[in-house]
Amino acid sequence: GHYGVDGNRHLPREQWTRLAHLVRAVAAIPGDFRVRLSSIEATEVTRELIETLADAGDKVAPHLHVCLQSGSDRVLRRMRRRWGTRMFIDRCRLVRERLDEPAFTTDIIVGFPGETDEDFEQTLRTSRDVGFSKIHIFPFSPRRGTPAATMEDPVPDAVKAERGERLAALETELRDAYFQRLVGRRLRVMAESHVDGNARRWVGTSCRYAPVEFDASPDSESQLIDVRVSHQANDRLIGQRL
Known part of the structure; x- marks a missing residue:
C-alpha cells in the first residue's frame, strides 16, 4: 500500500505521482489483459482513483483488496494505522456507488495485544457493514523488534482461535x-x-474474485472467458460460457 510515497517525499504536491496515475497508464496499454488492485490502504481509495477505475473498463477488475486489519478504532490506534473504521466504510461506500457490484476483500488480525471482546465485536460489525467477500484471517503473533511484540495484555491463544472461527463463519x-x-x-x-x-x-x-466453474475447450488455459453465472455451489460459482 501507500503507492508513490517514497518518490513524492521531496516533491511539491502538484507533482506527486498517485496510484490513480499508474492505473490510468496501465489501462491505456493495448491488449486483452486484466489487472487488479491488491493490498492497498483506505487512504489510497480516493475519488480520483474511483473515477479511474470506473473509466478503465475490463482492464481493471472491479475488486479491491483493502487492508482493514481491525474493525475497532481503539485497536487501529494501537496498531498505528492511518485510517479509522468510518473512513474505511465510507471509502468502500463510494466505490460501491460508482462501480457495478464491486468485490471487497481484506486482511484482519485477531487477538492483537489488548483486543477486548468489544473490540472484536466491533470488527464483526465493521466487516458486516463493508460486506467483504473474502477475509484473510491472521491470529496475532509477535515479531521480534516491533512495538507490538512487547505490548501488554496479550490475548490467550484459545481466545484468538475462537475469534478466528467466529470471523471465518461471518466471512462465509x-x-x-x-x-x-x-x-x-x-x-x-x-x-x-x-x-x-x-x-x-x-x-x-x-x-x-469469485471462483467460477465452467465448460470450455481444452486449450483455454490463461484465456479470459465470458461466463454467465447460473448458481452457487459451496465456495464457487457455476456458469456457462457465452
Whole structure:
C-alpha cells in the first residue's frame, strides 16, 4: 500500500505521482489483459482513483483488496494505522456507488495485544457493514523488534482461535450473500485449472474474485472467458460460457 510515497517525499504536491496515475497508464496499454488492485490502504481509495477505475473498463477488475486489519478504532490506534473504521466504510461506500457490484476483500488480525471482546465485536460489525467477500484471517503473533511484540495484555491463544472461527463463519455468510448477487451476471473469468481431470471443465478466478466453474475447450488455459453465472455451489460459482 501507500503507492508513490517514497518518490513524492521531496516533491511539491502538484507533482506527486498517485496510484490513480499508474492505473490510468496501465489501462491505456493495448491488449486483452486484466489487472487488479491488491493490498492497498483506505487512504489510497480516493475519488480520483474511483473515477479511474470506473473509466478503465475490463482492464481493471472491479475488486479491491483493502487492508482493514481491525474493525475497532481503539485497536487501529494501537496498531498505528492511518485510517479509522468510518473512513474505511465510507471509502468502500463510494466505490460501491460508482462501480457495478464491486468485490471487497481484506486482511484482519485477531487477538492483537489488548483486543477486548468489544473490540472484536466491533470488527464483526465493521466487516458486516463493508460486506467483504473474502477475509484473510491472521491470529496475532509477535515479531521480534516491533512495538507490538512487547505490548501488554496479550490475548490467550484459545481466545484468538475462537475469534478466528467466529470471523471465518461471518466471512462465509458474507461471501454467500455476495455470490448470490452475482447469479445471472456475466463475469470475465481466467481459465486456470481443470476440474477433476476433465480437460473441458475449468475453474478460474473471475473479475470479482469469485471462483467460477465452467465448460470450455481444452486449450483455454490463461484465456479470459465470458461466463454467465447460473448458481452457487459451496465456495464457487457455476456458469456457462457465452
